[in-house]
Amino acid sequence: MRTLKRNKKEIFLASRDLTETEYMKFSEAISIEINFAIANSEQDLVAFGENYVNIARSNATPEQLLLFKETDRVFLTEPSVYDQLADGADYRVKSVIDSINNTQIVYEKMSDA
Numbered sequence: 001m002r003t004l005k006r007n008k009k010e011i012f013l014a015s016r017d018l019t020e021t022e023y024m025k026f027s028e029a030i031s032i033e034i035n036f037a038i039a040n041s042e043q044d045l046v047a048f049g050e051n052y053v054n055i056a057r058s059n060a061t062p063e064q065l066l067l068f069k070e071t072d073r074v075f076l077t078e079p080s081v082y083d084q085l086a087d088g089a090d091y092r093v094k095s096v097i098d099s100i101n102n103t104q105i106v107y108e109k110m111s112d113a
Contacts, residue, residue, distance in 0.1 A: 008033040012075040013067060014086040024071070026086040029079050032067065034058045034105075036076075054109040056091060065103050068096050074107055 012029035039055040060068070073089035091107035 005033075007035055009036045011036055012078055014073040014075070014079075014089065015067070016069065016071050016073075018069075023085075025084045026073055028082045029073075029075055029086075030067075031078070032064065034060060034064055055094075056107040056109070058105045058107075060103045060105050062098075062103060065096060065098055065105070068093050068105050070095060073110075 010031055010033050013032050014026040014029040017025040017027065036056060036058050039053070039057065070093055072093040073086035074091040074093065075086075075088070076090045079088065089110055091109055094106045094108040097104040097106070
């Protein structure tokens with residue numbers, strides 16, 4: 001099963017400060033163990049289109065789902081220095097899906113440019 005502890009990976013989540021309106025500021029990244037998987041199948045191609053190579057997703061517990069919101073930033077390795085702009089983040093949270101049968105977080109790879 002994908003939600004077993006042995007399948008979890010440590011990621012670092014920097015939450016967006018929603019009170020800041022001038023520019024996006026983020027909190028210091030916190031460590032979360034979650035089931036993080038990069039999209040790599042034909043099913044992902046159908047679901048996400050040709051951009052599927054830039055997509056990753058996680059199955060989350062209801063408690064973990066509360067930590068995520070759209071536009072948050074995700075680091076795959078612990079950031080060495082706190083940056084309010086979350087410069088160097090690997091992914092941004094694209095959507096948070098909470099339904100009766102499924103809780104899922106979809107991430108989009110940040111541009112390298």
